[in-house]
Amino acid sequence: MFLRLLSWVILALAMSRCYGCLEAERLALMQFKASINHPNGTSLPEWKDDNTTDCCDWHGVECGYAPGRVISLELYNTRQAELGDWCLNVSLFLPFESLTYLNLQSNQLVICTDDEGVENQLSELKNLSRLDLSFNNLDTRILSSVNGLTALTLLDLFNNSLKGSIDLKGMILIV
Ligand SMILES: *[C@@H]1O[C@H](CO)[C@@H](O)[C@H](O)[C@H]1NC(C)=O
Ligand SMILES: *[C@@H]1O[C@H](CO)[C@@H](O)[C@H](O)[C@H]1NC(C)=O
Ligand SMILES: *[C@@H]1O[C@H](CO)[C@@H](O)[C@H](O)[C@H]1NC(C)=O
Ligand SMILES: *[C@@H]1O[C@H](CO)[C@@H](O)[C@H](O)[C@H]1NC(C)=O
Ligand SMILES: *[C@@H]1O[C@H](CO)[C@@H](O)[C@H](O)[C@H]1NC(C)=O
Secondary structure (H helix, E strand, O other), X not given: OHHHHHHHHHHHHHHHHHOOOOHHHHHHHHHHHHHHOOOOOOOOOOOOOOOOOOHHHOOOEEEOOOOOOEEEEEOOXXXXXXXXXXXXXXXXXXXXXXXXXXXXXXXXXXXXXXXXXXXXXHHHOOOOXXXXXXXXXXXXXXXXXXXXXXXXXXXXXXXXXXXXXXXXXXXXXXX
């Protein structure tokens, strides 16, 4: 009886391990790390490029209801000041399909390209409801990237470089 119980416990533990971080999202997190450290930064040292840790346990990362899916990325103040501007690359975030909260506050984030196609891709994050981009150097072009975010209820663009009229309906906009 005890052995049977023990084997159930072991089976349950083994199965729960299967619900660790998804490989695709772990790789995407490694790409994020490379980008925010470009060219020679040292942030996020505990994000290791091996399978010895569950990326759901990494600093700033939270997984949720969907097994192994990242739902929250809280990565404010991550880019080292001496590295200078960090060009927004929305492709970095697209693998996180279940993302509901993204905080990139204070990362020297700028838009380096006029490529409309790239900008628009952020709208694929259908469940993203809170986006904190405050204390960066984004300009009004960021609005076309976030306009298609259907679940967005809070967009924080405080202390960026936005000028001109801003027309976003149905959300709280902080600039
Ligand atoms: C990166 O390299 C530049 C020179 O190439 C140097 O000035 C800077 O301090 C380095 N930054 C880091 C975080 O190592
Ligand atoms: C990582 O996973 C691969 C296959 O998925 C395996 O061959 C390798 O031994 C694992 N490495 C570690 C450090 O667990
Ligand atoms: C943007 O990120 C994607 C995904 O990591 C990468 O393949 C691509 O090279 C990046 N683009 C730039 C301009 O860095
Ligand atoms: C988005 O959220 C809904 C419910 O809030 C959930 O059912 C759905 O699976 C989520 N989509 C993804 C891609 O995680
Ligand atoms: C906005 O950010 C700049 C640095 O980028 C800082 O000097 C300034 O104090 C900030 N303004 C506010 C109101 O926090």
